[in-house]
Amino acid sequence: MNAPAPRVRTPRKPLHGVLLLDKPLGWTSNDALQKAKGMLRAEKGGHTGTLDPLATGLLPLCFGAATKFSQVSLDADKRYTATLRLGQRTTTGDREGEVIAEGPLPTERAAIEAACHRHTGDILQTPPMHSALKHEGKALYEYARAGVEVERPARAVTIHAIDILEWHAECLVLDVSCSKGTYIRTLAEDIGQALGCGAHLSALRRTGSGPLRVEDAITLEALQALSETAREARLRPADSLLAAWPAVHLPDDEAGRFLNGLRRRVGLADTPAVRVYRRPPEPPDAPVAFLGTAHISAGELIADRLLSPIEVQETPS
Structure with a gap:
């Protein structure tokens, strides 16, 4: 029997800069990072804050020397387009969970505006059980999957602005500008509770991180279609995270x-x-x-x- 051919390792090279990636639906942040890192053949890389698999949008990826400054992007304010499904609460706070309660839909925009205004400014949030926040070395979602509820202290966050982009029947689309560490899933549930109908997060897209915008990001498919030189040209300088x-x-x-x-x-x-x-x-x-x-x-x-x-x-x- 012939021995299997030795695996050829792709040579890596030192690349330094920031790639603004438009993360696809269903991918973990690390999966997206590894895919982009492989396409660039970069020696060292990291992402600047996790996006849930159900979220899409801006994911700044740092390579080489830029990884030294990734904390700046982690600490930056964020902006999201959040789509809420009104009238339903779920076990997870998003569309993946089972519906556990239903309520009458709001009929007046003024009520929605008031609920959003109530959750603007400095507020306290209780992190959701279905999150990557660690407790005794394990992510909270691991406890949640095992049916274990863990006490979570409320955390202070700042919601700078909530603007209504669209509303019809059970669908409410919001533009949310907030501090780091804000759980949009929790915000959706809290707004639903304030409306008396319940709500869960049905879609989430990150549109901004500090001065960076999703309009300047590239998808994995578009990056794959570029030549190696063109891919490297998409890297912004390492100091682009510090522009302010x-x-x-x-x-x-x-x-x-x-x-x-x-x-x-x-x-x-x-x-x-x-x-x-x-x-x-x-x-x-x-x-x-x-x-x-x-x-x-x-x-x-x-x-x-x-x-x-x-x-x-x-x-x-």
Whole structure:
């Protein structure tokens, strides 16, 4: 019997940047990451916050040096298009669960507007049992599947705005802008309770994360159709996650010391978070190099997260 042919491993390469992916329905965030990582042949990658398989939309993927700054996207405000099925409560709070209660549908828009307004601002949410939140090392959904209820303390979140996009009969579509850690499934149930009819989440699409928007994202199918060079061209610079932060530019000699972790004196006001660049001496329009992040305290620039010298060379400006 002939021995099986040895498995050929796809060679990986160092890529640095952020891919805005439009995650498909039914995929886990990690499945989507691994698929995109394979298509790019990237050595290192990670996603910036889990989207449930039933959710679609914006999933920023970080590769190489960009993974050092993924927490910024994790902490950013989010925006969603949420579709609620009014008049039905389910065991899971979404369409996958069994219907456990039904109620009369609202007949006036004013009642819906009032329920949404009641859940805008700083509110407390109890995390749903069907979530990935951990309890004693296990995800809550594992307990839920075993029929075990775990006590969950309420958590403070902020709902910046809820706008009604569409409403007819049992279907209510909302545009929700919120802080990180908000459970839209719980928000749907709470709005249904406020209306007295019950509700569950029938569809969810993430449309924004900080300054990033789903309109700029690419689907896996579209990414697959591109050439290798075109796929890499879809990567945004590693510092694109930090676009809202002030920028500090250092001359070559100061930049080298900063990369070695040394504090630098700067004539700037105290700032909790800045992005730092090396400014080449000439020509004046030469591209700058991203070095990492820092904060300014008492006139000193203090490094927080730095790229390695090799990453600085490999990271496109």
